[in-house]
Amino acid sequence: MSGLFLARNQVAVVGYAHSQVVRRSTEPLGLTALRTARAAIADAGLVPSQIDGFASSSLMPTSGDHAAQDGISVVSSDWLAQHLGTEPKYVVGFQGIGQLTGSLTLAVNALASGAADYVLLHRALYSPPGKYNDSSLTQARGGQQWSAPQGFFGALPGIALVYNEYCQRYGATREAMAHVVVEARKNGARLPWGYWYDKPLSFDDYMAEPLINDPMSRLDCDIPVHGVGVFILTRADRAKDMPNKPVFISGYANAYPSHNRISLHWTLDDMMEAGRAQAARLWEKSGFTPDQIDLPQVYDAFSPYVYIWLESLGFCPEGEAHRFVMDGNIDSDRPGSLAVVSGGGALGNGRLHGVPQLLECYLQLSGRAEARQRDATTALFSYSAPNFGGAFVLTNDAS
Amino acid sequence: MSARLLPVPDQASAPYWQACAEHVLKLPCCSRCNEFTLPPDVTCPSCHSLEPEFTWQPVTGRGKVRTWTVIRQSFLGGFKVPFVLVDVQLDDQPQVRMIGQLLDGPEAPLSIGDAVAVAFDDLAPGVAVPAFRKAENA
Numbered sequence: 001m002s003g004l005f006l007a008r009n010q011v012a013v014v015g016y017a018h019s020q021v022v023r024r025s026t027e028p029l030g031l032t033a034l035r036t037a038r039a040a041i042a043d044a045g046l047v048p049s050q051i052d053g054f055a056s057s058s059l060m061p062t063s064g065d066h067a068a069q070d071g072i073s074v075v076s077s078d079w080l081a082q083h084l085g086t087e088p089k090y091v092v093g094f095q096g097i098g099q100l101t102g103s104l105t106l107a108v109n110a111l112a113s114g115a116a117d118y119v120l121l122h123r124a125l126y127s128p129p130g131k132y133n134d135s136s137l138t139q140a141r142g143g144q145q146w147s148a149p150q151g152f153f154g155a156l157p158g159i160a161l162v163y164n165e166y167c168q169r170y171g172a173t174r175e176a177m178a179h180v181v182v183e184a185r186k187n188g189a190r191l192p193w194g195y196w197y198d199k200p201l202s203f204d205d206y207m208a209e210p211l212i213n214d215p216m217s218r219l220d221c222d223i224p225v226h227g228v229g230v231f232i233l234t235r236a237d238r239a240k241d242m243p244n245k246p247v248f249i250s251g252y253a254n255a256y257p258s259h260n261r262i263s264l265h266w267t268l269d270d271m272m273e274a275g276r277a278q279a280a281r282l283w284e285k286s287g288f289t290p291d292q293i294d295l296p297q298v299y300d301a302f303s304p305y306v307y308i309w310l311e312s313l314g315f316c317p318e319g320e321a322h323r324f325v326m327d328g329n330i331d332s333d334r335p336g337s338l339a340v341v342s343g344g345g346a347l348g349n350g351r352l353h354g355v356p357q358l359l360e361c362y363l364q365l366s367g368r369a370e371a372r373q374r375d376a377t378t379a380l381f382s383y384s385a386p387n388f389g390g391a392f393v394l395t396n397d398a399s
Numbered sequence: 400m401s402a403r404l405l406p407v408p409d410q411a412s413a414p415y416w417q418a419c420a421e422h423v424l425k426l427p428c429c430s431r432c433n434e435f436t437l438p439p440d441v442t443c444p445s446c447h448s449l450e451p452e453f454t455w456q457p458v459t460g461r462g463k464v465r466t467w468t469v470i471r472q473s474f475l476g477g478f479k480v481p482f483v484l485v486d487v488q489l490d491d492q493p494q495v496r497m498i499g500q501l502l503d504g505p506e507a508p509l510s511i512g513d514a515v516a517v518a519f520d521d522l523a524p525g526v527a528v529p530a531f532r533k534a535e536n537a
Contacts, residue, residue, distance in 0.1 A: 145407060
């Protein structure tokens with residue numbers, strides 16, 4: 001099936017709420033999610049009984065020794081719907097690595113098809129006590145037997161391999177990546193709800209940070225946090241009578257791994273191959289081209305993702321993203337720039353799995369970004385890496 | 400320091416670990432299209448046969464370094480840091496990539512495309528894990 005998304009601009013984001021982002025909380029994550037969900041429903045001018053659809057993905061993304069418990073350390077849509085006391089018609093959870101784009105896809109499709117009238121999309125992230133990824137495994141079973149015995153464990157060495165291949169192939173330096181991380185933290189420091197509020201990072205501090213999995217330092221990774229983002233969606237015909245300016249979904253694309261590899265063995269070529277294919281689908285379905293996107297927000301949980309997305313989406317040529325950022329092209333304070341982490345991203349907010357990217361698109365296009373308001377009509381957000389995640393195009397002009 | 404964790408062979412992987420214990424690298428080969436794959440899969444990822452009837456064939460274990468990382472902090476116990484992980488494209492079939500420790504250590508000079516050959520890390524009696532050593536560039 002080719003051509004435009006049949007439901008192009010027929011579904012809109014009409015409200016949101018975001019919890020305070022903290023490093024850890026003694027409050028069960030479900031309670032934070034419920035408070036945020038109620039605030040989002042009210043923000044959209046609705047009451048809980050009107051929410052008849054729920055979509056989410058509840059994965060806690062750690063390789064360490066932490067048990068997931070619904071309502072405590074993860075929050076499923078089932079749990080949230082039950083505890084809000086609603087009687088929904090449609091409750092769905094996405095299983096896969098592209099959690100936010102995957103579950104937003106389910107939400108949009110449910111509305112476009114009429115399976116539900118008002119859908120609540122949430123993402124709730126928990127930060128467990130102790131070291132996030134430390135593991136006391138003494139045996140490697142199943143998929144882990146192919147990686148853990150040689151010390152390849154967790155997502156960090158996986159992205160370090162990809163990033164080093166990029167650096168070796170294109171001559172990228174840590175100085176270049178400093179421009180990404182410092183930019184994300186600068187923007188994050190302006191968000192009163194964010195973990196890094198009022199805590200920008202200097203170039204020198206970035207450069208002084210020791211490497212942990214070369215060429216990755218701790219500052220190239222988002223910090224695990226406790227936080228929740230909630231978005232309310234409905235169809236465009238209903239959205240026009242609601243309190244906030246609607247932000248329409250123009251199209252989306254998702255991707256899935258296409259090569260048989262050991263767990264967490266991503267490769268630069270796999271990412272770029274999937275990214276080019278995904279971008280082609282995104283432009284075809286959304287009816288937009290890269291030069292028509294005023295405000296892309298690319299995923300940055302690991303800093304090298306910014307390069308991968310800039311290049312695979314066609315915002316700069318392959319192998320050039322490191323020079324693109326060095327030249328100041330993503331500086332949110334520079335007129336005419338491509339401010340791809342203006343919302344702080346994951347590096348400037350904490351590990352919220354795509355919520356900062358979607359939130360920034362929504363705030364800017366709905367005119368609710370207050371002092372940070374930018375002039376933008378079209379936005380894009382991406383999540384995860386292109387061989388696992390997805391991307392959406394949004395607009396506030398459905399004409 | 401705790402011991403390094405050991406692989407637990409299962410029905411699909413037992414021939415792999417048996418061969419490793421004998422310091423031989425064997426990979427599953429599809430009986431339909433003769434392509435290797437790693438890790439073992441239920442079907443053949445190359446020709447998509449539902450009846451690949453994989454056989455375990457010895458390979459040279461020679462390859463080229465695609466990329467590497469120096470692990471200075473490990474999430475798992477039992478590893479002496481720093482150590483080097485290399486992502487190796489096998490000469491036997493370039494689509495097959497393996498990740499292993501580079502036994503030459505973090506001080507050994509390394510470039511993309513460097514030749515390596517499989518070596519084995521003996522972790523316990525009867526248990527060896529594939530690793531790599533630098534080889535002469537062809």
